[in-house]
Amino acid sequence: DADVTQTPRNRITKTGKRIMLECSQTKGHDRMYWYRQDPGLGLRLIYYSFDVKDINKGEISDGYSVSRQAQAKFSLSLESAIPNQTALYFCATSDPGLSGNTIYFGEGSWLTVV
């Protein structure tokens, strides 16, 4: 089983609809992240969380919200999806402890907003 699991893996939704992307991890890490990837722009940070009570905005948080329901779960919501939110979304975890700052990614969620 994957250490970082994202659902759904692919989703097509209509403009104005609410969509939630879910992420769960089995690595026991406190830190979790949501990124989006667009061609030519690399990975851009949307939100990150250092523990259940700590949520921080990233570079491009407008139009997104997150919820850290438990240490292992971090979900990303688009309250009213728009076409320019069509992208590949990655969830990731890290533990800057003994193992260093290596970050572990989920498999990605393709979201298309039509």
Place this chain on the structure above:
Amino acid sequence: EDKVVQSPLSLVVHEGDTVTLNCSYEVTNFRSLLWYKQEKKAPTFLFMLTSSGIEKKSGRLSSILDKKELFSILNITATQTGDSAIYLCAPYYNQGGKLIFGQGTELSVKP
């Protein structure tokens, strides 16, 4: 403002060539720099660099960090078609714990 710039943005080479990918950064409270390889799915970890001048190697790949000049390079020798991918660098901040990625270098290795 924190900034990460990778160059070139894309590169096409033939098998057997050697390539050098560049990553320059301007971040506060720098802690380490990570390199990732991304094929058709999630990025996979290559290297983490924390000290200047110490080369890290893994097979045909190597990387080095210059904390004075704020850049890192990733070298790939004797390239193979399986090296075709997007290579991402990301400095990791001590304060805030953010990991900010560069735009990536898309490498295409032709037979």
